[in-house]
Amino acid sequence: KYIDEYSVDKTTGLKNKTVTTQTELNLEKISEDEALDGYYLIVTSETQLSLSEVISKYRGLWRIEESFRITKTDLKGRPVFVRTREHIEAHFLTCFISLTMLRMLELRLKHQYSGRKIIDGLNSAMATELSKDIYSLNKRESVVDELDKILGIKFDSRYVRIEDLNRYHSKILKSMYTTP
Template sequence: MGDKVIDRYALDQDAIEAEEKYDGYYAIATNLDDSAKDIIEISSKRYKIEDCFRVMKTNFSARPVFHQNKERIIAHFMICYTALLIYRLLEKKLDLNQTHFSVENIVETLKNMEIANIEDMCYMSTYTCSQVCTALNTVFDLELNKKYYQPKELNKKIKKILG
């Protein structure tokens, strides 16, 4: 039989109290010669960059990549970056209108916004309008809550979005 193991520990209260004065602070170490203000401003935006990679990986399927051809790999990432750019512009426009939604809400709403061609006479929306859809209506004035659209209407909406 093995020896009996006894675990013992002790907390160094003095060390804990000495470290507590740094609680809530974030240290930045850099070799840049910029001013502290500039470095802090850049660092404060780091989360946005990290969030972009998370959004691309999670919501735009940037990884894994199952392409072998270099051109296809580049095309795949260009599509992902373009989707991210469009999402960020949409997010910014919604935020300026005091309306914020998570990336999941926006992407899910846009994925579900489909229309069906009814014998080349009109288009029927197959989606139900959500809070995101309502906010997009407000920001872009697109009347996305209609059930039927004439082809000319959709062309006007596309031109309006593209500016």
């Protein structure tokens, strides 16, 4: 970007396309860029938007980029080991629904936890079947305790019946579709 290459005739010192190549720094380009050091430049084709609208849209891009990252890594959006179009679409629909639910949980938790921490916390909330109707609840992360408070469930008992787990499940699903 800052280096110009050209050929010079050794006898005349003039630029020539057929002789040895010389390299020199383009100090003018360096100066132009230095004048803008520390500033962000946003180039847009959206001429109808105000400056504040353009900046607002730009600032929102990180959420989109983060969503792609979460979908690819945390929700296992890639690599996809399915072949048919229907299976691929179903896989990505599942990832999209998971991302939507994750974003809803982030909102309910008032962005106190990152998406990764919510996923890790939910993965830590395990129940082990002891008998046909009784489960033992295993250790879990603090994010699950916060979800307990927000969703109004009691998931902090050591043992729980299957009916209670089913009731918690229904309560969680209902609360996901109501405003906090």
